Amino acid sequence: MSENNEYKGFRSLLSSRSKEPELDANAPFAGAGIFGYDPRVLQQVQREDQYILPEGQAHKRGRFEMAFTQIGGGCLSGGILGGTLGMRSGMQYVSGKELPKSVRNTQILNHVTKMAAEKGQAFGIIALMYSIFGVVVECRYSPLSQFENDDLNSVTAGTLTGLLFKCTGGLRSSLIGGGVGLGIAGLARLVYRELK
Known part of the structure; x- marks a missing residue:
């Protein structure tokens, strides 16, 4: 193959001598591939949060935004509390009994799992109800509104x-x-x- 030929093989793709084509800002991007986006657009995106707010108003998280963290936190804290209480009750249950080690571990694990699920669900439901009531009370059109x-x-x-x-x-x-x-x-x- 001659040097002037356009096709130089696979090695030409990896060589450092190959020139990168110059990009024209007005030309459509041809290398979008299967994703269909121009990576140059991502470089123009600002890294700070952007909110559409009335002029002069600072961003404040509303009740609905906080509801997700409250519900998740309720489930997790209930699960941790329930797991701790389940461990204690499981240890008390097997303490005076002559059981093989695998049966003892299974009994303790059953207590931990059951109590963690019960308490996590209860705390999650309480957090969900609190969040729903919080959104309703904060709503401008609610008769309970003190927004x-x-x-x-x-x-x-x-x-x-x-x-x-x-x-x-x-x-x-x-x-x-x-x-x-x-x-x-x-x-x-x-x-x-x-x-x-």
Whole structure:
């Protein structure tokens, strides 16, 4: 093969002597391949967060944005608490019995798994209800709306969550649950204010 021939074989692709074609800014990108995008576009993207906000307003995360972390945190913290309690109850269950090691380990693991799932689900449901009530209370068109006051919104959502969560036990149980929800939400808001 001669040097002037256009095709130089596979080695010409790997050699450092090959020239890179100059890019014309107005020409369409021909190397898009199967993905169908121009990588030059990604270089123009700014690396900072961009939000469309009214002029002069700072970005503040709303209730709906925070709901996902609250629900996930509720499930995880409930699972950790349940796993710890399950480990304790599993160890107490097998402590006085003469069982083979594999049976003891299986019993402990069963206790851990069952308690972690129960507590994780319960905490996740409470966090879900709290988030739903928080979004509804914050909604401008809600009759419960106090959307300017985050403390009042949180305490209202906590109280409603406690009332609903324990409503299957009767009126007395529901009122106790509402009081517990009010106390926990109030304490959480006090801690949040101190940390802020």
